[in-house]
Every structure is written in structure tokens, then in C-alpha cells.
Amino acid sequence: GNSVTQMEGPVTLSEEAFLTINCTYTATGYPSLFWYVQYPGEGLQLLLKATKADDKGSNKGFEATYRKETTSFHLEKGSVQVSDSAVYFCALSDFGGTALIFGKGTTLSVSS
Amino acid sequence: EAQVTQNPRYLITVTGKKLTVTCSQNMNHEYMSWYRQDPGLGLRQIYYSMNVEVTDKGDVPEGYKVSRKEKRNFPLILESPSPNQTSLYFCASSSPGPIPLPLHFGNGTRLTVT
Numbered sequence: 001g002n003s004v005t006q007m008e009g010p011v012t013l014s015e016e017a018f019l020t021i022n023c024t025y026t027a028t029g030y031p032s033l034f035w036y037v038q039y040p041g042e043g044l045q046l047l048l049k050a051t052k053a054d055d056k057g058s059n060k061g062f063e064a065t066y067r068k069e070t071t072s073f074h075l076e077k078g079s080v081q082v083s084d085s086a087v088y089f090c091a092l093s094d095f096g097g098t099a100l101i102f103g104k105g106t107t108l109s110v111s112s
Numbered sequence: 113e114a115q116v117t118q119n120p121r122y123l124i125t126v127t128g129k130k131l132t133v134t135c136s137q138n139m140n141h142e143y144m145s146w147y148r149q150d151p152g153l154g155l156r157q158i159y160y161s162m163n164v165e166v167t168d169k170g171d172v173p174e175g176y177k178v179s180r181k182e183k184r185n186f187p188l189i190l191e192s193p194s195p196n197q198t199s200l201y202f203c204a205s206s207s208p209g210p211i212p213l214p215l216h217f218g219n220g221t222r223l224t225v226t
Contacts, residue, residue: 034214043116043202043217089154099145099170100215104154
């Protein structure tokens, strides 16, 4: 079945450090891929998405590239801020899928 | 403002006492879904609905019921809650299509069953 694996957290960084959160997936066909972010006490918000191979999603300085050959969708940011502290979820959805399949989430903590 | 509204935000109850968590969206979305979030397990889908009067089970439907009598509302019903249903619950909605559109999430309901 479809699944998403993302790196275990927590990830602890200093402000302005480089961030990478790894995400790999298993799926039949050509899924769409997403990163969601959950700030404390809130629901999940879409951060970025990619719908086909080699697409790059980007938003708020975060980027992720859909790599079909490595079945990966790693999240990166060049310089993190304290306000980026949150839980990040990688997710996939099949063509016409009725659910998003989520990874277990990675907690990011950024200190000043 | 486009939003998904869940109520209540926090709920403490006892085993066996029926409860309902409400969910309402104002975006005219056809698709609605319930997830539960547990530490170390991420989010798992409980039930979903593709449109009015059309509902189906997700990955973890046992112990839950839903209904979709109106497009905007999708309540989650626990007829006899048990402690293993203590969790953080999220309702979500979207407009489905050839490429699924992003889900819009509510702010969550933290349920404790003692």
C-alpha cells in the first residue's frame, strides 16, 4: 500500500541554520506530494505541493522537489527562523485519492 | 473568511457517554474527512465523505460514526467512547478533482476519555 516515511525528530537548530527534513514515499502510479505545517495549538496548513516528477514546490522560503527516481520529497530551507518552529508533515495523495497519507511528522525547534 | 470550524476544542468525558464533535465548512467543499492524530502515529483517516449522503470508512473507523446530511456539516459521533479514543481530532475539507486539492483543516478537538 501507499506510505510515507519521514525522518524522526525532534530537529533542533539555531536561527539562520540550514534545514533539511527527509521524506520518502511508496506509492503506485504518480501521486501528488505535499508538505503541511502544524503550529502549536492549530490545525495543519498546506506549506507546499508538487503534482508531478521534477516539480519544485516552494513557499515562505521552504522548497521541496519531487524526485521520482529516488521516491523522495525532502523539505529544505536555507535559513530558519524561530517562527518556523512547528511540526512538519509529508503527505501523498493518489490520482483521485480519497485520503492524504501522512508521515508521522517531524518536530522542528529553532532557538535564537 | 474561508474556514473549517470544529467544536468543541477540548472535551473530557467518561467511558460510554455518547458524544458528538461538530465540523462545519463555509467553502462549499464536496469532500470532508475526519482524522485522528496520535503521538508516533501521525494522522490517520477515520471516515470521509465525497458529498451529501455519501460516506465511507477510512483506515481507523471502529468506534466512530459520521453523517453528511448537509454539504457544510460533517459531525463525528462516538456512541460509546473508550479510553483508546483519547486523541486529537481534525476535520478537513476540499474540492476533489483529477489532482486532489489541498485539504483545509480545522483547529482540532482534543478529546480525553476517562
